[in-house]
Amino acid sequence: MPASIGDVAAVAKVSTATVSRAIRGLPRVNPTTRARILAIADELGYVASPSASGLATGRTRTIGVLAPFVDRWYFSRSIEGVDKALRSNSYNLLLFNLGGYGRDRERLFDRNMVRKQIDALVVLCLTLTAEELDHLHRIEIPLVATGGAVTGCSSIHIDDERAAAAAANHLLSLGHRNIAHLHGGAEDEQNFTVPRLRSKGFANALLAQGVTPRREWDLAGNFTVANGVAAARHLFDSPGPQPTAVFCASDEMALGVLFEAHRRGIRVPEDLSVIGIDDHEFAEPAGLTTIRQDPVEQGMLAASMLMAELEGSTGAVADYVAPHQLIVRSSTAPPRA
Amino acid sequence: MPASIGDVAAVAKVSTATVSRAIRGLPRVNPTTRARILAIADELGYVASPSASGLATGRTRTIGVLAPFVDRWYFSRSIEGVDKALRSNSYNLLLFNLGGYGRDRERLFDRNMVRKQIDALVVLCLTLTAEELDHLHRIEIPLVATGGAVTGCSSIHIDDERAAAAAANHLLSLGHRNIAHLHGGAEDEQNFTVPRLRSKGFANALLAQGVTPRREWDLAGNFTVANGVAAARHLFDSPGPQPTAVFCASDEMALGVLFEAHRRGIRVPEDLSVIGIDDHEFAEPAGLTTIRQDPVEQGMLAASMLMAELEGSTGAVADYVAPHQLIVRSSTAPPRA
DNA sequence: ATGAAAGCGCTAACAG
DNA sequence: CTGTTAGCGCTTTCAT
Secondary structure, three states, X not given: OOOOXXXXXXXXXXXXXXXXXXXXXXXXXXXXXXXXXXXXXXXXXXXXXXXXXXXXXXXXXXXXXXXXXXXXXXXXXXXXXXXXXXXXXXXXXXXXXXXOOXXXXXXXXXXXXXXXXXXXXXXXXXXXXXXXXXXXXXXXXXXXXXXXXXXXXXXXXEOHHHHHHHXXXXXXXXXXXXXXXXXXOHHHHHHOOHHHHHHHHHHHHHHHOOOOOXXXXXXXXOOOHHHHHHHHHHHHHOOOOOOOEEEEOOHHHHHHHHHHHHHHOOOOOOOOEEXXXXXXXXXXXXXXXXXXXXXXXXXXXXXXXXXXXXXXXXXXXXXXEEOOEEEOOOOOOOOOO | OOOOHHHHHHHHOOOHXXXXXXXXXXXXXXXXXXXXXXXXXXXXXXXXXXXXXXXXXXXXXXXXXXXXXXXXXXXXXXXXXXXXXXXXXXXXXXXXXXXXXXXXXXXXXXXXXXXXOOOEEEEEOOOXXXXXXXXXXXXXXXXXXXXXXXXXXXXXXXXXXXXXXXHHHHHHHOOOOOEEEEEEOHHHHHHOOHHHHHHHHHHHHHHHOOOOOOHHHEEEEOOOHXXXXXXXXXXXXXXXXXXXXXXXXXXXXXXXXXXXXXXXXXXXXXXXXXXXXXXXXXXXXXXXXXXXXXXXXXXXXXXXXXXXXXXXXXXXXXOEEEOOEEEOXXXXXXXXX
């Protein structure tokens, strides 16, 4: 029922080839003819079938986004960014949600995905196995990772080590020496290099000031609020000396610490300073000091690189270190004398 | 380069028709032959081209999700739900993000979208214009809305009026009579019936107890934390009597109120009770009393209905009232005597 | 149970 | 500037 290119051609009394050229704005078609064709196409409500042109050209004008989660801050913001860039260029966004790490990656890589289905792919915060990368490269589509380095493909991300160091240095410069560390847990570290880098940046910053991180103040979370709360409970319940500050590898965890501290009457920043990384939507309302990064920008950049590459700009996809910035709010202050 | 059905057929020494049947598990193909074909297909890494089969069948095995935002709680959770259901049935998810209300809806509806591109569509929390609905129906694909009623199409959502009433009744039963109301703003109300329904449920519940909502305690937010903070500031800064409780039409706004109250030393629930709707990921960590709803379930249901309809179960797409439930935490208590 | 052949709707040379 | 002619890769009658 929907008008096909043949219908338009018939009404316009031209060949389908001409209609195709006219609609796609290709050269070598009389301006008058083009106008007439466009008018007719519009009237008939004609829109080229993606399947048909996809079959004919090998291009789907669709870019895939592979993410382990879609409902966590970094991911949903990145998707927003990717979409924003695609939207203004009439590209479609096909979402591949793993629903956690590990999950059914295999099925996704082996079959369904990426098989004449998308023209390019952006991988969000995921470390790919050599096999997966190989599979992806074999399919020969442009590829870019965001939110963390991925060996074997270009990526866009902040310098996590320096970002963590910046957070640590902020606390150190305020005079803190007893700093707890809430980082990503085992699962995250396995799937993702970021937690490791942030931990390293934190530890080195302390060491550089002659401060030795304490074993008992090293907590594992998994980047979620719930785990921030759990870690804070564990920390606050521990006997022995308490830290005067806590560095969290993500704002979500930091917010969890804030909630738990509040519940216990531990005043922030008077009794405890808290700093995170991200500048999550809730950071400003909560007065959380943090190291800001902008996943929307990163996602837009990733999509733009991919589209440029697809349009022929070889080399458009490249590594990029996104900026980060310390945002001081009210959750950090000098330790009590 | 990627193996095509012809390659498989050639190696198996059968026709492409047989390969097609074998791969898709259709009847009328010798078990032995099928096994051989499957083995060969696997070895060759053969996967049918979606464009080609899409062109031949008119089915894309892709379902679209239309949302005004992707990075807000309800939406990202709904997407997760839709995806979860699709994933287990090898359907793809094409994301149409409006990037706000109004935006470039026209372009989306007129061209790109929904044109041999998706088999069905789920619309998230969006009121469609008669024209848009007409356009969608004209394309004759199954359609279902989530998170709010949409005239002219089936939808899945909680009974917002009763949910709001439940929240109000909780406060009333605790003894509150001076209750502020933080609801959706103009833009939300225009695009979306939910805010109106929640406001109505709240007001009626109060009226039923002989309590008249006060004009000056009626604040407009837009469902975000930032606006919750802004509204709370406005409320707390106002001269005259202060309410003993505030009902927020969403948890995100309620969390904003919590943050601002905390900043000012207003104790919750001693000085002020706060209740929201949603059971946002941060509600439990923050101790926020709320009316719970589960967008993941709603999204899964929406996707399941659509897939069933596509598989031939006419009438599978239908209206459904999702459950809601009062979750009492530590942000509500009787008003001080 | 299997094959031959005709498309699905569009694009891409190649002519004219 | 425009038309002809092949496909793109898969599905689907209709035969056999």
